[in-house]
Every structure is written in structure tokens, then in C-alpha cells.
Amino acid sequence: MEVIHSIADLRSRISEYRRKNDGSVGFVPTMGYLHEGHASLLRKARSQSGLVVLSIFVNPLQFGPGEDFERYPRNTERDLEVAEAAGADLVFMPTVSEMYPTPTRTTVAVSGLTSRLCGASRPGHFDGVATVVSKLFHIVQPDQAFFGLKDAQQVAVIQQMVQDLNLPVEIVPCPTLREKDGLAMSSRNVYLSDEERKQALVLSQALDKAKEFVQSRPNFHAAELENLVTSHIASAPLAVIDYVEVLAFPSLEPFENSTHTDSIILALAVKFGKTRLIDNVILQLRK
Amino acid sequence: MEVIHSIADLRSRISEYRRKNDGSVGFVPTMGYLHEGHASLLRKARSQSGLVVLSIFVNPLQFGPGEDFERYPRNTERDLEVAEAAGADLVFMPTVSEMYPTPTRTTVAVSGLTSRLCGASRPGHFDGVATVVSKLFHIVQPDQAFFGLKDAQQVAVIQQMVQDLNLPVEIVPCPTLREKDGLAMSSRNVYLSDEERKQALVLSQALDKAKEFVQSRPNFHAAELENLVTSHIASAPLAVIDYVEVLAFPSLEPFENSTHTDSIILALAVKFGKTRLIDNVILQLRK
Known part of the structure; x- marks a missing residue:
């Protein structure tokens, strides 16, 4: 498993893989602090893909004022253990300035689907999600991307974006994992x-x-x-x-x-x- | 030169080219009614690319109410002659329902750059441009895309979008062509x-x-x-x-x-x- 911080390095590693192999590229985008739910996405990607790419990036764009961007939990060391055990090949961990070297002027917005549920409670949240996911898709260019259904609205928004913008990627929704007593993993x-x-x-x-x-x-x-x-x-x-x-x-x-x-x-x-x-x-x- | 109407057919022709060749894919997106300015973009693409893809699509999304979407000039027969003479390999001519099979809910918007000039006169115009160009980029996945500088604001908007969204394509701005008496070709x-x-x-x-x-x-x-x-x-x-x-x-x-x-x-x-x-x-x- 290789840990990569720059977009250019990630692109060159993935295109090297593509040149030498016929296998597909599977992608699991996360905000880190990985739990068994994330591990299940990686195992699913491992079972279907030749190259498994995990991203860990706490995206400031999808947090509103007063939300928990600053205190969002982080534990890189444990994340890398979980990632390796679950079969990741490449772990992409960019800084905020690598992802947003200049203030972004471009927004990807999905209407309709985002007016209810978390979209109503967290204005701008899904614009931030759609924008960063489209950036990550352009960087990784995966064949499949794996998302957990605990964030069902996020899955619906991303599927709509992929369909509307003709993004060349298949979205694979995966079941929510729960603790033994039933609490959804988060x-x-x-x-x-x-x-x-x-x-x-x-x-x-x-x-x-x-x-x-x-x-x-x-x-x-x-x-x-x-x-x-x-x-x-x-x-x-x-x-x-x-x-x-x-x-x-x-x-x-x-x-x-x-x-x-x-x-x-x-x-x-x-x-x-x-x-x-x-x-x-x-x-x-x-x- | 091959004329293609469906997204699936275009994708399969381009990926076939990619499988068999090392050359790059050059892309010239247009709304048709080709003139010498468009031909110069195609010749530039021809000189730099292994495969030259032209699209002809009058995009309803970038026309406002009362603008000239319905009467925008069309002449497919002459367009195909110009395209062939200038060196196009594939001409992608989708219908509106091929590009928008369901009402699109996803918009790509570039702020700042679009508040002045044509963005002020034509509200929503550049959202329509950015959205359709991102769709076309996802369909064609070109290495280079060629745009005329007569639409200088469009070029600036697309360059900003490419940078912000990490689109894996190089934008090549090309000089405005003029009639003998100086009128910019349009x-x-x-x-x-x-x-x-x-x-x-x-x-x-x-x-x-x-x-x-x-x-x-x-x-x-x-x-x-x-x-x-x-x-x-x-x-x-x-x-x-x-x-x-x-x-x-x-x-x-x-x-x-x-x-x-x-x-x-x-x-x-x-x-x-x-x-x-x-x-x-x-x-x-x-x-």
C-alpha cells in the first residue's frame, strides 16, 4: 500500500497502472476516521477491482459555519492500518491547499434532491459534496466508486450528478454497517x-x-x-x-x-x- | 470521417482508438454552422492530435428566454464538408434528448468570471456553457480541447472550471478569425x-x-x-x-x-x- 499526497503523483501512479494492466480502478472516497463501514466499502472494491484507491480528505466545502469541520475526528495512523487490512492499494491524502490551491469559483449543484432532509438542515452541504466528489472523480478517474447507504441522500445526489454530467463511473451503493446493538457506524x-x-x-x-x-x-x-x-x-x-x-x-x-x-x-x-x-x-x- | 449520434457509440469508438493507439484525442466542441474560424480550430487539433473529435450540438441550456435557440442557423451538409476538409475523424451530433434524456438537475456554475460582460447580459448563459462542456468532456475525455478566443469570456470560464474541478484536459485557446474587411467570423x-x-x-x-x-x-x-x-x-x-x-x-x-x-x-x-x-x-x- 502506498500513501500519496499530491494530485500529480496519484495521477501518474494510476495511469502507470492503466498502462500495464487491464483491471478496473475502484475508488472509495472518505473523510477518514475509518470504521468497519468504510472497511466494508474497501473490501467490496477489493473484490471487484484491480486497483483500489482510497481517499481521505475532510472537505471544508461541505461543512457549514458552526459545524464540526475543525473538530472532525482524525487518526491517520489507525486509518492506514484499517486501509491496509481491507485491501487498499493507494491512499490519497491531500492537504486542503492541494485540493483548493486558489479559492474555488466553480460549484457543482444538484437541485431537487438536495432541498429536503440534510439538504434543508445543512444549506450548501450537498453543493460541497458534489463539487469535491466531481474533483476526486476527475483526479482518480475510477471505473467504480463505492459509497455507504447510511448517507443515502448523498448516494442519490451523486448518482444524479453522474447521470446528468455523463461522468464515466459506476456508483456502487453499499449497505449500512451497524454496531452489535444496532447503532449505525459513523x-x-x-x-x-x-x-x-x-x-x-x-x-x-x-x-x-x-x-x-x-x-x-x-x-x-x-x-x-x-x-x-x-x-x-x-x-x-x-x-x-x-x-x-x-x-x-x-x-x-x-x-x-x-x-x-x-x-x-x-x-x-x-x-x-x-x-x-x-x-x-x-x-x-x-x- | 464518421458521423456518430449516440453517446455510447462515441465512447466505444474513442476507447477503441485509445486501446489501439498512443496518440492523443483532440476535441473541438461547436454549435455547428461551421465557418473558417471553426475550421482553424479543427486544423489546429489535427496538427496536434491522433484523433480529432468535433461535436455539433446547439445546447438549449445556454440560451435564455427570447434568445435565438429556435432560429440558430443549422446546415449539417455543409458542416460535414467543412469538418472533413479540416481533418475531423469523428463528428458527434447528438439530439437534445440524447444529451438531456431527463430534465437535468445538475448545474456547473462558475462565479466571479460570469458576473460581467455576456454573463451580465445573458443570465444563466455561462452555467449552461459550463454544464454542457463538462458533459462533453466526460463523454469524449479528450487530452486537448480547442476554443476560439472570439468567445474570450467562455474560454476564461472553461479554464477556471477545468482548474477548479481538476478536469484532466488541456484547454487550447485559438485566435479569432476575421473576414477580409475585419468582421470577426461568427x-x-x-x-x-x-x-x-x-x-x-x-x-x-x-x-x-x-x-x-x-x-x-x-x-x-x-x-x-x-x-x-x-x-x-x-x-x-x-x-x-x-x-x-x-x-x-x-x-x-x-x-x-x-x-x-x-x-x-x-x-x-x-x-x-x-x-x-x-x-x-x-x-x-x-x-
Whole structure:
């Protein structure tokens, strides 16, 4: 495994690989502080690609004022161990000034999909995501890129961008990984106090309840599902709900009823203290 | 020379070329109705590239309401003759629905550079240009792309986009070609009546006067230059000035004086009847 800091070096290593090999290039873009969820993306990339490229870059563009850019957790040494164990070949770790040598004037914006959920709570967030992902795609030029479905809206936004801009890359969405007790894995879980960590279990519990509810009822209203989830989360005294929302998936359009869509997402964002957690479940509807 | 209508076919022809050859891919994106200016871009591409790709696509996204999208001149038969004579290998002529199969939700926007000149007169125009050029770059994946400097602001916007988004392509700006009497070549010249065509000569004459003025004076104010040009253009009774502006080049920042910049652009847009013409001259400043 090789650690690379400059764009020019990364490009020359990848084009060298392309010249000498027929295998595909698989890419896993991350913000580091790798957990088992990231490792599962790397293993998936390893199983499908000749060359596995991991990027670790905490992108300032996707953090709003007052968000956690400065204190976002970092642990390079452990990241490199996880990356190597999961099969990465190249780890790209650029500085902010390598990625943004001059203030960027160019923005890639995806409308519609970004007006709800985290797009509403975090204005500009998905512009920052789409812009940096398009930069990384231009640098790495991967055949496949692997993204975790915990960030389901991010996956939908990136798939829309790839389709609209004819980016020559296949997006591979991968399932959310969870701790044994159900909490979705996230680099931000490290922020939680013991008590917050305990109470945060209501999130996955609420999603399980929603799954059962939908399985037992062929017809239901989005509001019923949202109420069920909201009231379970509200049973945790430290939980402050940002949103609980049911939308059609992957369009992220409002969900009316099961005759108009085959698949829905129940997505939520909840704060415990200063820590904002997101989670979701994608449900196939019975017809 | 091969004419190709689908993205998939173009991609497979280009990747076939890449597999079998070491030469570079040169790309000339146009809206068709080719004139000698376009032919000069193709000849430049021919001289530098192993494979020369021309695209002809009148992009609805870069036309505003009331602009000339519907009546933009088209002549495929003559375009193909010009393309073949100038050395194109592949001509990509997609339909609007091939380029935009669903309404596009993704926009590439370049700020700053697009607030002045044509960006001010044609809101949204450069978003449409940046978006379609990024799509075409992703489809063709050229090594070099050739653009005419008559659209100097377009060149500056695309260079900024390429730099900000790390697009793996070199932009090659090429000089404006002119008719014998000085009128800058443009597909839109065909709109001009005989009388408008005659009076339109004031544009290149005014730019020549500006060039002489700058050569004779080491220090001058932007307003002097703008006034000189404006009053010459105003001598043509049919001319309606949209803008005459002096800016630093290629930043397109306001020009203060020659101690802050080495190079300026004097750019203009003038209407004759319904036809809006643009022209410019880029001037190196004496120190």
C-alpha cells in the first residue's frame, strides 16, 4: 500500500497502472476516521477491482459555519492500518491547499434532491459534496466508486450528478454497517458521551419498528410512519429531532402512497448533545 | 470521417482508438454552422492530435428566454464538408434528448468570471456553457480541447472550471478569425442584412483604434479606452451597444491601471437589428 499526497503523483501512479494492466480502478472516497463501514466499502472494491484507491480528505466545502469541520475526528495512523487490512492499494491524502490551491469559483449543484432532509438542515452541504466528489472523480478517474447507504441522500445526489454530467463511473451503493446493538457506524459516534451513546439506540430501534409497521400494512400514510418513529425517538430524553421524513426512493420526492412508488426511504437526523446522527432504512413496498 | 449520434457509440469508438493507439484525442466542441474560424480550430487539433473529435450540438441550456435557440442557423451538409476538409475523424451530433434524456438537475456554475460582460447580459448563459462542456468532456475525455478566443469570456470560464474541478484536459485557446474587411467570423453573421453587415465593420475598426491608443500611451484610464470605442461604434446608426468594457485578462476583474495587470481585454457586445455580435481584443500592456 502506498500513501500519496499530491494530485500529480496519484495521477501518474494510476495511469502507470492503466498502462500495464487491464483491471478496473475502484475508488472509495472518505473523510477518514475509518470504521468497519468504510472497511466494508474497501473490501467490496477489493473484490471487484484491480486497483483500489482510497481517499481521505475532510472537505471544508461541505461543512457549514458552526459545524464540526475543525473538530472532525482524525487518526491517520489507525486509518492506514484499517486501509491496509481491507485491501487498499493507494491512499490519497491531500492537504486542503492541494485540493483548493486558489479559492474555488466553480460549484457543482444538484437541485431537487438536495432541498429536503440534510439538504434543508445543512444549506450548501450537498453543493460541497458534489463539487469535491466531481474533483476526486476527475483526479482518480475510477471505473467504480463505492459509497455507504447510511448517507443515502448523498448516494442519490451523486448518482444524479453522474447521470446528468455523463461522468464515466459506476456508483456502487453499499449497505449500512451497524454496531452489535444496532447503532449505525459513523465517525461521529466517537463524540457521544456514555449516556448519549446508550440513548442513541432509539434510532435503529425506531427504524426496526417502522420496518415491521410497513410489513404488516399494505396501505399506510407517511404521517403514520413518521409519528411512530418520532414518538419512539422522543422516549430518549437527550434526543433532539432535526427531521424524520418518509420519501420516495431514490427520487427523494414526497411519498404519496404505495401506488406511485415501489421503494421508500425513512430517513432521520437527531442530535444528542452537540452530535448530529443520521440513519435511514430503505423499504420495498408490497403491492 | 464518421458521423456518430449516440453517446455510447462515441465512447466505444474513442476507447477503441485509445486501446489501439498512443496518440492523443483532440476535441473541438461547436454549435455547428461551421465557418473558417471553426475550421482553424479543427486544423489546429489535427496538427496536434491522433484523433480529432468535433461535436455539433446547439445546447438549449445556454440560451435564455427570447434568445435565438429556435432560429440558430443549422446546415449539417455543409458542416460535414467543412469538418472533413479540416481533418475531423469523428463528428458527434447528438439530439437534445440524447444529451438531456431527463430534465437535468445538475448545474456547473462558475462565479466571479460570469458576473460581467455576456454573463451580465445573458443570465444563466455561462452555467449552461459550463454544464454542457463538462458533459462533453466526460463523454469524449479528450487530452486537448480547442476554443476560439472570439468567445474570450467562455474560454476564461472553461479554464477556471477545468482548474477548479481538476478536469484532466488541456484547454487550447485559438485566435479569432476575421473576414477580409475585419468582421470577426461568427455563425450569427448570417443574420445580418446587407446594411447591418456594412455597419458592423465599426466593431473591428473600434478595436483597432483601441490597440493604437494603448500602444501610444503607457498610462491610460479604462474609461478613456471605453469612450473611444463607444464613440466610434456610435457612428454606425444601426448599432445598439450592449456593453463595451475593459477588464484585466484572464481574471476578468476590474482593470485599475497597468501596474496591477500585464494583460487586458477590451470586450464588446453590440446589436444590429435582432443580431447580437461580440468581439474583443486582448492587449499586452507596456511596462
